[in-house]
Amino acid sequence: MTTKDRFNYLTFSDWNAMYHFITSEGDLYNPFLNKYAFTYNNDGAICVYDVTPAEAVELVEQSVENHELWSAFLGTGGQILDNDSLDRNNEQYLAVSYEFCKENYNKVGWMRTDDFFQDSYTRKFIKYQATDAQKKYLGQAIKIHDYCEMSILFDYTDDVHYDLLTSALAEIAETDEKFMIRLENALSVESYIALKDVIPDNEILRNYMEDGIEHMQSILSEN
Known part of the structure; x- marks a missing residue:
C-alpha cells in the first residue's frame, strides 16, 4: 500500500510497495537523501542517481520544456541495481534493487518527480x-x-x-x-x-x- 501525506511525500507500507511504485507508477525523488530512482529496463532493475535539489531544479526545467522524464537528461554516473552476471530470469538478478527499497522505503521525503518544485x-x-x-x-x-x-x-x-x-x-x-x-x-x-x-x-x-x-x-x- 502507498499513501500520500500533506507534503506530497509518499509513504510506503513496505519495501515491495516502493519497488512496485518505481517499476509500475513512476520515478521517485528524495531531496533529503539526494536520490533519484527510476526503472532502468523491462526486466525490473532500478537505476539510482545522486541528485541534489539544485540539480533537480535543472532537471525539472528540462523535463517541462522537453516533455521528457528526468532520466533523459542524465549522463553517466548512475548506479544500476542489478546483478548483471546472472541470467535475468534468475530470482537473484533483482536482489540489489530489492535491497535498495528495503533500506529506503521508510525514509521521509520520497515524492513523484512531478511534485518537486512546480512553482x-x-x-x-x-x-x-x-x-x-x-x-x-x-x-x-x-x-x-x-x-x-x-x-x-x-x-x-x-x-x-x-x-x-x-x-x-x-x-x-x-x-x-x-x-x-x-x-x-x-x-x-x-x-x-x-x-x-x-x-x-x-x-x-x-x-x-x-x-x-x-x-x-x-x-x-x-x-
Missing part, C-alpha cells in the same frame, strides 16, 4: 539568485519549510522562504556542524521534533523550526 518563481530563485552556499543547504530548507504550519507560510512566497532558510543554514553551518548533521539525519517526524532543544541561536531558523515542531506535535497528538 516557477522558486525554481527561478534557485537557478538564478541562490548562492552556491544556499544551494548546498536547500534540501534541509525544504524539510524545515514543509513541516511548518500554513499560517507562517502565508507570510511570504515560497522563494522568499527558501532564501531566508538557506541563508540561515549556510551561516549556522560555519559554527555548528553537529546540529547540521543532526538536521540532515532527521528522517522522521519524531527525529525532527527531537531537535527542539538544540536549535541554534538564529532568530530566522528558530521561528521556522519551532513553528514546525509545534505543528508536528499537534498532528501526532491528534492521531
Whole structure:
C-alpha cells in the first residue's frame, strides 16, 4: 500500500510497495537523501542517481520544456541495481534493487518527480539568485519549510522562504556542524521534533523550526 501525506511525500507500507511504485507508477525523488530512482529496463532493475535539489531544479526545467522524464537528461554516473552476471530470469538478478527499497522505503521525503518544485518563481530563485552556499543547504530548507504550519507560510512566497532558510543554514553551518548533521539525519517526524532543544541561536531558523515542531506535535497528538 502507498499513501500520500500533506507534503506530497509518499509513504510506503513496505519495501515491495516502493519497488512496485518505481517499476509500475513512476520515478521517485528524495531531496533529503539526494536520490533519484527510476526503472532502468523491462526486466525490473532500478537505476539510482545522486541528485541534489539544485540539480533537480535543472532537471525539472528540462523535463517541462522537453516533455521528457528526468532520466533523459542524465549522463553517466548512475548506479544500476542489478546483478548483471546472472541470467535475468534468475530470482537473484533483482536482489540489489530489492535491497535498495528495503533500506529506503521508510525514509521521509520520497515524492513523484512531478511534485518537486512546480512553482516557477522558486525554481527561478534557485537557478538564478541562490548562492552556491544556499544551494548546498536547500534540501534541509525544504524539510524545515514543509513541516511548518500554513499560517507562517502565508507570510511570504515560497522563494522568499527558501532564501531566508538557506541563508540561515549556510551561516549556522560555519559554527555548528553537529546540529547540521543532526538536521540532515532527521528522517522522521519524531527525529525532527527531537531537535527542539538544540536549535541554534538564529532568530530566522528558530521561528521556522519551532513553528514546525509545534505543528508536528499537534498532528501526532491528534492521531
